[in-house]
Every structure is written in structure tokens, then in C-alpha cells.
Amino acid sequence: MPHPASTSVTSLAWRALIRHRLLLAFLMLGMSGGVAKAVNIDLTAGASVTSGERSTSVAAMDVLSTTRQWKGIAVQPDVGLSYVSARQHQGGDFDQGVWVAAAGIRLPELWHHVFFSFQVAAATPRTPALSSTQQLVSSLGWSHHGFVILVRHISNGSTRKPNLGETMLLAGVDRKMP
Numbered sequence: 001m002p003h004p005a006s007t008s009v010t011s012l013a014w015r016a017l018i019r020h021r022l023l024l025a026f027l028m029l030g031m032s033g034g035v036a037k038a039v040n041i042d043l044t045a046g047a048s049v050t051s052g053e054r055s056t057s058v059a060a061m062d063v064l065s066t067t068r069q070w071k072g073i074a075v076q077p078d079v080g081l082s083y084v085s086a087r088q089h090q091g092g093d094f095d096q097g098v099w100v101a102a103a104g105i106r107l108p109e110l111w112h113h114v115f116f117s118f119q120v121a122a123a124t125p126r127t128p129a130l131s132s133t134q135q136l137v138s139s140l141g142w143s144h145h146g147f148v149i150l151v152r153h154i155s156n157g158s159t160r161k162p163n164l165g166e167t168m169l170l171a172g173v174d175r176k177m178p
Helices: 004-032
Strands: 039-050 054-064 068-070 073-084 098-111 114-124 134-144 147-155 166-177
Touching: 039 147, 054 098, 054 166, 073 114, 098 134, 114 147
Parallel strands: none
Antiparallel strands: 039 054, 039 166, 054 073, 068 073, 073 098, 098 114, 114 134, 134 147, 147 166
16 A cells, blocks of 8 residues: 555646646647637736735736637637746745636627637646636736737636635737738
8 A cells, every 4th residue: 555645746746747738738729720820919917916915926928819700799719828926925825926828719899999808727836816727717908009908817716715816907019920
């Protein structure tokens, strides 16, 4: 019978491997639909806050494929990768940066260049703010003439406690690639 400590280490290693493969699968799936076509790339940075006014810096990249019509609604496939920096001064479990890979859709023209996007995501490692691998990402923003600004929330939707989430304000550039 294996020693309990060695079993838990093996289990943690397998979980980490699964998380990293899930992140890679999200990126490959999203990129495969838009590489051969024109894409938009949003590069943004800003601040994120979680419960207790704990703030940190965040950077994000979203790759958007060509706009398509789906049941009369304009949609864009949207794949993103974000990095939420560690909160060194908070201690506890907030002292590590988190990578979030996401895939979903953007509704690009709701009203006067305002957009909304919704994505499912995978986050690693876990923190009290992003307490499970599975996450939901929702964004509301404005993009025009190469500039983008948005409010984004990343949360697990209360599927695991604690459910603090990360709410961020991001600004940056929107680059159209041929």
C-alpha cells in the first residue's frame, strides 16, 4: 500500500498536468478557427480587485476571429489569455500569479461600438479569488479606432467556495491583422 504522502503528491502532479493540458487545449481550439482568416487582437492591461479591496495588476490578450451571423446576431469567436499578478503584500494564498485561458463569443456591435463577451475558462494555480480551475469570464467594453476599454469579471459562478472572483478595468489597443 502506497504511503499517503506519496499518493497526495502524485495526485497533485496529475491535477497540475490536467490543468496545463486544459489551458493548452483552449488556446489551440480557439486559434484554429481564426488563424487562416483576418483576426483582431486586443492587448490590454489594468487593475483587478477582489474582496477586501485587494488590488493587483493584470494583463490580457484576446484574439477575435471574423464576425459571423448566428440566428441573426453578429458574433465573434473570442479566445483569451490573461495573467493576474500576485498580491505580495496580502500574504496567504494571494501570493501567486494566476493564468486564465478562455474561449467563448463576443457580441461586437451592441450599440455605438459597445461589446459584450462571455467565455468559459481554466485558471491555474488556484487562489481564494479564483478558487477552482473552471471559471466564467464576462466582459463589457467599448472599442473604436484601435482603442479598447472594458470591465471584466472572472468567477467560478459559486461552484466552489470561496467565490471572491476578480473584477478588472482594462484598457489597451485593438489591432486588426490581415
